[in-house]
Amino acid sequence: MDESTEIEILFRKRLITALNAAKEDFEFSNFVSESKVSRATADKVAEKLLAQVFVKSLDDRVITDKERAKTDRVARLLGITSDRKKAILDRAGKSKYRDELAAARADGTITAEERQQLQHLVGALIDQ
DSSP states (O other): OOOHHHHHHHHHHHHHHHHHOTTOOHHHHHHHHHTTTOOOHHHHHHHHHHHHHHHHHHSSOOOHHHHHHHHHHHHHHOOOHHHHHHHHHHHHHHHHHHHHHHHHHHHHSOOHHHHHHHHHHHHHHHOO
16 A cells, blocks of 8 residues: 555544534644645545535435435535535436446346346436
């Protein structure tokens, strides 16, 4: 594991801990400065974290109001603008769909159940 990967992992762990304890006045910029990581590294970790929160909400192929609120809160606390959030979630959703489609195709046949699951996932992505 290279040094930049280690820095990202450590920063991510500290960030998750901070977000779990965060009030609405959490300042991501201040957290980044205090952590002494580059802004580029911090933004990369923040984007990955937001994408992971979103993909987790897709596990059951339905995004609940609570899951949507959590995704919105994480984006807000990380200082991610609405346009940037939309782009991150769009990329994460497409990646999730591609992964699920590949898994469904792995045996050479997409079953009716797999097709239905994929359709539910598409519905959840459209509704986001």
